[in-house]
Amino acid sequence: MGNILRTKRFWLVAPAVVYIGFFMAVPLLQMAYVSVLERGDYGGVNWGAFSMDAYISFIFERDLMDNLVVNTDYLQIFVRSFGLSAMTTVFALLLGFPTAFYISTQPQSRRNFLIFLVTIPFWTNILVRNYAWMLLLRNGGLIDGALNWMGLETGGLDVLYTPYAVSIGLTYTYLPFMVLPIYASLEKLDHRLVEAAFDLGADKRRAMSRVILPLAAPGIAAGCILVFIPCLGAYVTPELLGGGKFMMIANLIGSQFGAARNWPLGAGLGFVLLALVLISMMVYSFKFKSLPEESR
Amino acid sequence: MSEVVISARSVGKTFGSGADKVTALDSVSVDIFQNEFFTMLGPSGCGKTTLLRLIGGFEQATSGQILLEGKELNDLPPFKRPINTVFQSYALFPHLTVKQNITFGLEMQGISRKDAGGRADEMLELVRLAEYGDRVPSQLSGGQQQRIALARALAPAPKVLLLDEPLSALDLKLRKEMQVELKRLQTETGITFVFVTHDQEEALAMSDRIAVMQSGEILQIGAPREIYEAPTHRFVADFIGDSNFLVGDLVDGGAGKRAVKLSGGQVIALTQEVSDQRTGEVTVSVRPERLGLVAESDAGADQLTGTVSTIIYFGTDTTYQIDLGNEALLTVRMQNGSGAKADFAEGERVGITMSPDAIRVLAD
Numbered sequence: 001m002g003n004i005l006r007t008k009r010f011w012l013v014a015p016a017v018v019y020i021g022f023f024m025a026v027p028l029l030q031m032a033y034v035s036v037l038e039r040g041d042y043g044g045v046n047w048g049a050f051s052m053d054a055y056i057s058f059i060f061e062r063d064l065m066d067n068l069v070v071n072t073d074y075l076q077i078f079v080r081s082f083g084l085s086a087m088t089t090v091f092a093l094l095l096g097f098p099t100a101f102y103i104s105t106q107p108q109s110r111r112n113f114l115i116f117l118v119t120i121p122f123w124t125n126i127l128v129r130n131y132a133w134m135l136l137l138r139n140g141g142l143i144d145g146a147l148n149w150m151g152l153e154t155g156g157l158d159v160l161y162t163p164y165a166v167s168i169g170l171t172y173t174y175l176p177f178m179v180l181p182i183y184a185s186l187e188k189l190d191h192r193l194v195e196a197a198f199d200l201g202a203d204k205r206r207a208m209s210r211v212i213l214p215l216a217a218p219g220i221a222a223g224c225i226l227v228f229i230p231c232l233g234a235y236v237t238p239e240l241l242g243g244g245k246f247m248m249i250a251n252l253i254g255s256q257f258g259a260a261r262n263w264p265l266g267a268g269l270g271f272v273l274l275a276l277v278l279i280s281m282m283v284y285s286f287k288f289k290s291l292p293e294e295s296r
Numbered sequence: 297m298s299e300v301v302i303s304a305r306s307v308g309k310t311f312g313s314g315a316d317k318v319t320a321l322d323s324v325s326v327d328i329f330q331n332e333f334f335t336m337l338g339p340s341g342c343g344k345t346t347l348l349r350l351i352g353g354f355e356q357a358t359s360g361q362i363l364l365e366g367k368e369l370n371d372l373p374p375f376k377r378p379i380n381t382v383f384q385s386y387a388l389f390p391h392l393t394v395k396q397n398i399t400f401g402l403e404m405q406g407i408s409r410k411d412a413g414g415r416a417d418e419m420l421e422l423v424r425l426a427e428y429g430d431r432v433p434s435q436l437s438g439g440q441q442q443r444i445a446l447a448r449a450l451a452p453a454p455k456v457l458l459l460d461e462p463l464s465a466l467d468l469k470l471r472k473e474m475q476v477e478l479k480r481l482q483t484e485t486g487i488t489f490v491f492v493t494h495d496q497e498e499a500l501a502m503s504d505r506i507a508v509m510q511s512g513e514i515l516q517i518g519a520p521r522e523i524y525e526a527p528t529h530r531f532v533a534d535f536i537g538d539s540n541f542l543v544g545d546l547v548d549g550g551a552g553k554r555a556v557k558l559s560g561g562q563v564i565a566l567t568q569e570v571s572d573q574r575t576g577e578v579t580v581s582v583r584p585e586r587l588g589l590v591a592e593s594d595a596g597a598d599q600l601t602g603t604v605s606t607i608i609y610f611g612t613d614t615t616y617q618i619d620l621g622n623e624a625l626l627t628v629r630m631q632n633g634s635g636a637k638a639d640f641a642e643g644e645r646v647g648i649t650m651s652p653d654a655i656r657v658l659a660d
Contacts, residue, residue, distance in 0.1 A: 190385070190387065192383055192385055193387050193389060193390075195387065196387040196388075197389075197400070198354075199352060199354075199379075199381045200375075200380065200404055200452065201401055201405055203373075210400070211389060215391055
């Protein structure tokens with residue numbers, strides 16, 4: 001009986017398993033294979049000719065004498081991407097936590113409405129949203145114009161096509177991913193625990209730091225990951241708001257498959273990124289997995 | 297009883313507004329004394345928890361004043377009141393160990409970590425869970441969590457400890473144990489306990505005084521014995537223990553006393569002082585165990601008589617339902633083995649004996 005049920009249940013998930021297995025695992029393996037091949041002279045790869053050049057050239061380049069010398073160009077792009085993603089995550093947290101906290105203190109019917117508002121940006125195409133930000137941020141744009149109109153002579157904001165513009169755009173794009181998990185953990189939080197903290201002499205600040213924040217920590221961590229990781233792979237926003245001058249990992253990978261015609265390097269960079277993401281996920285699950293279960 | 301610790305003066309509390317307005321408390325006044333185990337007893341929705349939350353500072357009174365040792369508390373937030381609460385759900389901090397839970401309140405008072413730790417150990421000793429300091433709340437049973445909640449609330453040595461139905465989540469055996477435990481803790485610490493419950497047995501067993509509440513009002517305040525033996529309202533008599541209610545007219549009983557004349561013509565003399573202003577129809581209550589049965593032939597002229605309609609044997613006692621006629625039923629509970637003649641049969645005519653001080657005239 002149990003076996004039949006289990007078999008039936010397997011058929012329920014089978015389409016998803018096949019779909020994911022085929023369309024994710026196969027291309028991934030293909031890319032892993034590509035990353036250890038020799039590059040073709042006009043793009044593509046020389047099938048069957050193995051080479052670790054892609055991974056070596058992540059850190060080294062060959063000088064004229066064919067010696068390996070350290071080249072930090074790619075590393076810098078990685079570091080810059082991580083830095084920018086971290087900055088975006090911090091901005092999103094600073095904006096997202098108070099928002100989530102405010103929503104969680106509202107009556108139930110209002111909460112649902114506010115959460116709905118938070119998700120509205122998802123309804124618009126990401127390109128449209130980024131072009132909208134370009135219009136807002138450019139010199140003589142809406143924000144610049146408004147500041148000048150108020151008598152603040154900006155002499156041009158000069159924000160567009162800078163890392164700041166990219167971070168502003170990314171923060172905007174990924175803010176809902178910060179708000180939603182934090183809201184979920186705050187909503188679950190037993191309000192009586194906050195009352196207990198007040199009762200025991202904690203003022204609002206200390207009730208926040210000693211009770212609410214620690215209990216919302218899993219949600220905060222989840223939110224940070226949900227913002228940080230997609231930020232690392234952001235392509236459209238740095239392309240548009242960074243004006244292509246400001247490269248992030250995804251743009252670098254894109255250019256290797258495109259203009260640079262170095263597929264193995266593009267694939268290799270992808271795997272370096274994947275490895276870094278997996279490591280941070282493991283750190284997260286190691287630190288926070290146990291907590292939500294205990295707090296139940 | 298010595299000084300007044302908590303004084304509520306005409307305290308009212310309404311929730312909502314307009315058509316949704318609900319009156320939770322309607323001008324309640326009560327004094328709670330130093331070192332007292334004070335219980336607020338009533339069914340759910342009677343306002344007892346609201347009054348407790350007003351004292352704790354979790355709600356703001358709509359009208360009236362709450363005083364702590366003569367000083368008005370109304371505008372003080374909960375964290376500035378020397379009053380701690382044991383919550384119904386315990387509300388232990390799940391992310392802290394048992395010991396950190398107990399030191400929380402002490403650290404908020406600015407007590408050094410070391411001193412707080414020492415005090416926490418004392419508290420764990422007091423609630424007999426000395427070994428459990430390093431556990432987290434989810435590793436404890438309900439009864440243990442209850443004790444930790446008590447230890448946490450008692451640690452900062454509050455002037456008043458509020459307890460919001462703290463035993464309701466425990467099973468019967470544990471509840472009985474905790475009743476004894478609570479009473480012991482109150483005596484040992486000398487802290488005023490204000491206890492909220494809907495369980496009348498619990499209230500009778502532990503309290504120095506009980507306030508019986510209904511629909512946002514306090515009906516009667518008194519010692520358990522007084523509440524039980526001399527209820528002032530039908531609700532009180534009915535809510536606490538079992539009661540018989542009889543309706544009759546107030547008449548002169550002679551010798552400056554009043555009496556109640558029942559519809560059947562029997563007159564019951566009263567020992568209770570009843571104001572001369574009261575006349576006409578009144579309801580009286582009498583506890584089943586304060587009644588006795590005799591053979592009808594032994595009954596006096598003024599005694600109630602009736603027919604035994606049901607006999608239920610309970611082991612320690614036997615309950616007789618007596619049909620008085622006029623669709624009036626009276627419950628008589630007689631202890632078994634007390635030597636009294638108790639072998640009445642169903643359908644037998646009996647006389648009912650009652651001590652005059654067992655009859656209480658109730659407020660309208």
